[in-house]
Amino acid sequence: MTIGAMYAVSTIGLSLVYGSLNMLNMAHGAILTFGGYVCYAAMARVGLPSPLAFGAAILACGALGVLIYLAAAWPLLRSPNFETNIFIATIGIGAIIENAMLKVFGPYPIPQPLAVSGDFVVGHVHVPDQNVFILAVALALMALVAITLERSRFGRAIRATAQHRSAAQLMGVRVGFVYAQVLAISGALAAVSGILVSSIATLTPVMGADPMLKAFIICVVAGLGNVYGAVASAIVLGLMEASVQYLLGVRWSLATLLLIVVIVLIWRPHGLFGRSQEERQ
Amino acid sequence: MVEPLLDVRDLAAGYAGRDVLFGLNCRIWSGELVAMVGPNGHGKTTLLRAISGLVRPSRGEILFAGKPLARLRPDAIVARGVVHVPQGDWLFPGMSVIENLLMGAYLPAAGVRVSDRLDFVLSLLPKLAERRRQLASTLSGGERRMVAIGRGLMAGGSLLMLDEPSLGLAPIVIDQIYEVVFALKGSGRTILLVEENAARVADHADRMLLLDNGAFVWEGSGPDLMVRPEIVETYLGG
Numbered sequence: 001m002t003i004g005a006m007y008a009v010s011t012i013g014l015s016l017v018y019g020s021l022n023m024l025n026m027a028h029g030a031i032l033t034f035g036g037y038v039c040y041a042a043m044a045r046v047g048l049p050s051p052l053a054f055g056a057a058i059l060a061c062g063a064l065g066v067l068i069y070l071a072a073a074w075p076l077l078r079s080p081n082f083e084t085n086i087f088i089a090t091i092g093i094g095a096i097i098e099n100a101m102l103k104v105f106g107p108y109p110i111p112q113p114l115a116v117s118g119d120f121v122v123g124h125v126h127v128p129d130q131n132v133f134i135l136a137v138a139l140a141l142m143a144l145v146a147i148t149l150e151r152s153r154f155g156r157a158i159r160a161t162a163q164h165r166s167a168a169q170l171m172g173v174r175v176g177f178v179y180a181q182v183l184a185i186s187g188a189l190a191a192v193s194g195i196l197v198s199s200i201a202t203l204t205p206v207m208g209a210d211p212m213l214k215a216f217i218i219c220v221v222a223g224l225g226n227v228y229g230a231v232a233s234a235i236v237l238g239l240m241e242a243s244v245q246y247l248l249g250v251r252w253s254l255a256t257l258l259l260i261v262v263i264v265l266i267w268r269p270h271g272l273f274g275r276s277q278e279e280r281q
Numbered sequence: 282m283v284e285p286l287l288d289v290r291d292l293a294a295g296y297a298g299r300d301v302l303f304g305l306n307c308r309i310w311s312g313e314l315v316a317m318v319g320p321n322g323h324g325k326t327t328l329l330r331a332i333s334g335l336v337r338p339s340r341g342e343i344l345f346a347g348k349p350l351a352r353l354r355p356d357a358i359v360a361r362g363v364v365h366v367p368q369g370d371w372l373f374p375g376m377s378v379i380e381n382l383l384m385g386a387y388l389p390a391a392g393v394r395v396s397d398r399l400d401f402v403l404s405l406l407p408k409l410a411e412r413r414r415q416l417a418s419t420l421s422g423g424e425r426r427m428v429a430i431g432r433g434l435m436a437g438g439s440l441l442m443l444d445e446p447s448l449g450l451a452p453i454v455i456d457q458i459y460e461v462v463f464a465l466k467g468s469g470r471t472i473l474l475v476e477e478n479a480a481r482v483a484d485h486a487d488r489m490l491l492l493d494n495g496a497f498v499w500e501g502s503g504p505d506l507m508v509r510p511e512i513v514e515t516y517l518g519g
Contacts, residue, residue: 153387160373160384166335167371169355170364171436172388 002131002200004238005138008231010193011215012145013186015230018219020162020182023086027068027094028190028215029208030101035061035191036112036198036207037101043113050114057191065187068093069180077179094208101205109202114195134196141192142231145185149227158182217257221264284347286311286471287332287363287440292341294331300339301327303495309440309473314466316503318479319492325475326368328492329442333365334358345440360388364438368445368475370429374418378409381417381428385435393437402431405461423454430461441465443474447481455481483507 010032017025035057042053072089079085149155160168161178169175197211218237222229237257244253285308295301302324309315317325330336332343334355343350350358359365372381382402386395403410406427412420417428426446433441446462447455463485466472476482479489483503491499491512499512506512 156376156380156384157387159375160387163373163375164371166355167367167373168384169335170333170359170367170371171384171432172356172359174354174356 002134002238003242004235005135006193006196006200007211007214007218007238008234009138009141009189009196010211011218011230011234012142012227013189013193014212014215015219015222015227016145016158016182017186019227020158021073021179022083023073024083024090024216025068025183025186026087026090026212027097028090028186029210029212030094030097031061031064031187031190031208032194032197032211033101033203033205033208034064034097035187035194036203037105037194038191039114039195040110040112040198040203041105053114054192054195057195058188061187061191061194062184063187064097065183065185065190066180068187069183073179073183074176098205098208105203105205107205109204111202112195112198114199130199134199137192137196141189145189145227154181214257217261221261223270283310285309286346287473288342288344289328289332290342290344292328292331292338292343294327294336294338294341296327296336301495302331304341305495305497307490307497309471311439311471312469313487314463314472314474314482314485315488315490316479316482316486317473317475317490317492318477318506321477323492324495325492326444327495329365329367329444329473329475332358332442333363335365356388359436359438362437362439363442364433364436364440365442366429366433366444366446368448370425372417372420372425372428372432375416377414377416378420378424378428379413382409382431382435385432386437388436390437395435398435398437402434405434405464406431423450423457426450426454426458427461430458434465439471441470441472443472445475445477447476447478479503479506479513 010028014025014028017023038060039053039057042048042056043050048056068090072086072093076082076085076089147155149159157168157173157178158181160171160173161175165175168178193211194208198207201207214237218234219230221237222233237260240260241253241257244256248256287307287309289305289307292305293300293303305328307328317328319325327336331338332350334350334353334357338351341351345358345361345363348361350361350363353361373384376384379399382399383395386398403413408424409427409431412424417425420428430443430446433443443462446458450458459481462472462474466485474482483489483506486503489501489503489506490497491506499506
């Protein structure tokens with residue numbers, strides 16, 4: 001359940017970015033890592049209290065998202081092979097960020113200081129408070145994203161841009177701005193995900209690769225661009241992964257996950273909730 | 282001499298480096314209903330797109346209320362009051378009728394309550410009120426057209442551009458659509474419209490412009506056009 005929730009947070013950002021920009025952000029894992037490290041640095045090196053460190057990480061990654069928009073997405077948007085170009089560009093950006101983390105913090109795992117200690121007992125089961133915390137944060141964020149997308153003018157602009165970019169322009173939406181904001185939000189969500197993941201595991205420069213891979217798998221299974229489908233799939237897949245690990249052992253979980261993906265894609269090539277490509281302009 | 286609301290001068294524009302419009306000149310005054318007719322693929326849609334900013338002109342000027350539009354982004358042009366209802370509707374498929382209409386009023390307009398405007402649009406297009414929560418992708422062709430026009434009306438604006446409002450619709454539905462369009466003209470709106478079937482609009486249009494191969498070849502009133510069989514046959518398929 002906790003794992004599913006963590007995956008969900010990391011997946012929302014990725015799904016939003018693909019849905020609105022048709023962009024597979026391969027730097028997502030690196031941003032996630034960056035967020036975890038910023039939180040650590042803010043607490044351990046600068047001495048900020050945990051809520052401020054959390055906030056600092058979110059701001060830093062949001063800014064990073066905007067930077068990626070300015071440096072990569074905006075210049076490439078008019079190019080004929082945008083999707084391929086941005087895929088490659090973000091791989092490069094991701095590599096740069098990871099190497100920067102490696103240089104600054106070293107390759108050795110560092111424990112994430114933002115942690116909630118203690119246990120929460122339900123009947124025979126001891127649930128670490130940390131897990132409850134993660135679950136609570138993830139749920140709050142998902143609710144926030146849902147409310148924003150559905151109810152706010154800003155959310156409507158994002159959905160309009162995702163569904164029909166040229167029409168959105170004719171309504172007066174500044175599409176470039178929307179893209180920058182979506183990347184900022186995606187960055188902020190990646191930061192949260194990074195903090196949560198590292199609070200259970202540890203901080204390493206390459207910690208982002210696995211969550212990013214899982215996020216992509218979830219997005220593809222759900223249907224690229226469908227945010228709610230992605231959240232639902234994330235939770236289901238999280239539960240499945242936990243069960244498989246429990247029943248068959250840890251080494252089978254990734255194989256099982258990939259097997260599920262293959263089956264789903266054979267059955268429904270557009271993903272469980274995906275639509276066939278609408279006219280995208 | 283009253284200044285035109287829209288003044289297009291020597292406009293050239295096209296796609297992928299190839300021009301489709303060649304040195305167009307056109308002026309539209311406030312309150313007019315101007316209809317552009319002519320064979321398909323000869324540049325009528327391109328002209329509207331150049332005005333609304335979706336296509337960058339390669340040459341020429343577009344002045345709206347005296348101020349240049351040509352280098353602005355589409356969202357800035359809409360903010361100035363140029364509303365483009367595109368060919369093929371371009372609705373947001375995942376949004377309901379109401380949400381599509383609300384997107385039309387995305388830009389805040391001074392002194393206008395969105396709910397008032399919505400009431401006005403729904404009174405003009407009552408079928409939409411019945412289907413307000415329905416997803417746009419599930420509507421019929423005529424209903425979609427109405428949403429597209431309604432969305433354009435939600436934007437307010439001072440120039441309304443309609444690209445082929447009758448495209449793909451049954452005659453009865455076309456009548457309904459044009460009832461709305463002529464009512465709008467009657468209430469004083471400035472409308473530039475592209476229409477394949479010149480006869481439909483000849484009686485109501487203040488002026489008709491015939492566009493052939495990227496240039497205007499004729500201009501006059503509706504009745505003038507209809508009594509020239511050579512034009513009607515050559516360009517408008519009889």
